[in-house]
Amino acid sequence: MHVVLVEWRQLYYYPMSLSLFSKGRVLMADDLVYRCGACTACCKTHEVFEIEKPAGAWCPHCDVGVGCRVYETRPAGCREFQCEWIKSGFGERPDHTHAVLDFITEGAFDQLLMIFEAEEGALCGVYVGAVREQCLCANIPVCYVYLHGVRELFLPNQFVLTDELREQVTQEGIRVCEI
Numbered sequence: 001m002h003v004v005l006v007e008w009r010q011l012y013y014y015p016m017s018l019s020l021f022s023k024g025r026v027l028m029a030d031d032l033v034y035r036c037g038a039c040t041a042c043c044k045t046h047e048v049f050e051i052e053k054p055a056g057a058w059c060p061h062c063d064v065g066v067g068c069r070v071y072e073t074r075p076a077g078c079r080e081f082q083c084e085w086i087k088s089g090f091g092e093r094p095d096h097t098h099a100v101l102d103f104i105t106e107g108a109f110d111q112l113l114m115i116f117e118a119e120e121g122a123l124c125g126v127y128v129g130a131v132r133e134q135c136l137c138a139n140i141p142v143c144y145v146y147l148h149g150v151r152e153l154f155l156p157n158q159f160v161l162t163d164e165l166r167e168q169v170t171q172e173g174i175r176v177c178e179i
C-alpha cells in the first residue's frame with residue numbers, strides 16, 4: 001500500500017482510549033498487556049515491503065488464526081507494527097472484528113484513525129461505525145482502507161479541510177465522504 005498522507009507503521013499511544021477501570025475494578029499492570037494470540041489480521045491487511053506482500057492478501061508465511069511460520073526471522077516491518085488494540089487496548093482484537101485500527105499522529109493530519117478491512121463487509125458493520133463515531137466526536141478524522149484498496153476519509157463536523165490538504169487527498173485518490 002502506498003500511503004503518503006500517513007505512515008502506517010508508526011507507533012502511537014492514545015491515552016483517551018485506555019480506561020483504567022473495568023467492570024468496577026482498577027486494572028492491574030498485567031491487564032494492560034495485549035497479545036496477538038490467534039489474531040493474524042494484519043498479516044492480511046497490511047503490505048510488507050520486504051517480502052513484497054501486497055495489502056489485502058494473506059501473507060504466504062501466515063498460518064491463518066495461528067501465527068507466523070517464520071516468526072523468528074519475520075521482516076522488520078512485521079516486528080515493528082502494532083495495531084491500536086495491541087498498543088493501547090483501543091477497540092477489540094482485530095480477528096474478532098475483522099478490522100485493524102491504527103492511530104496515526106504524523107503526516108498531513110495531526111491525528112488520524114486508520115481502519116483496515118480484514119474481511120469484506122467489516123467496514124460497514126456496527127463495530128466500525130461506533131468506532132468511527134467515537135473518533136469523529138473527539139474531532140479525529142477517520143480513514144477506511146478497504147481490502148480492494150479504496151480509501152475513504154471521514155471528517156469531523158468542525159474539521160476544516162484546507163485547499164492544500166484537499167489537493168493532497170485528491171492526489172492520493174482518497175474519497176472524502178459526507179456522513
Ligand code: SF4
Pocket residue numbers: 035036039040041042043081082083084085086093094095100
Ligand atoms: S492486528 Fe494487532 S492483534 Fe492482530 S496480529 Fe496484528 S498486531 Fe497482533
Ligand code: SF4
Pocket residue numbers: 042043044048053059060061062063067068069070071074075078
Ligand atoms: S512474515 Fe509473518 S508476521 Fe509478517 S506478514 Fe507474513 S505471516 Fe505475518
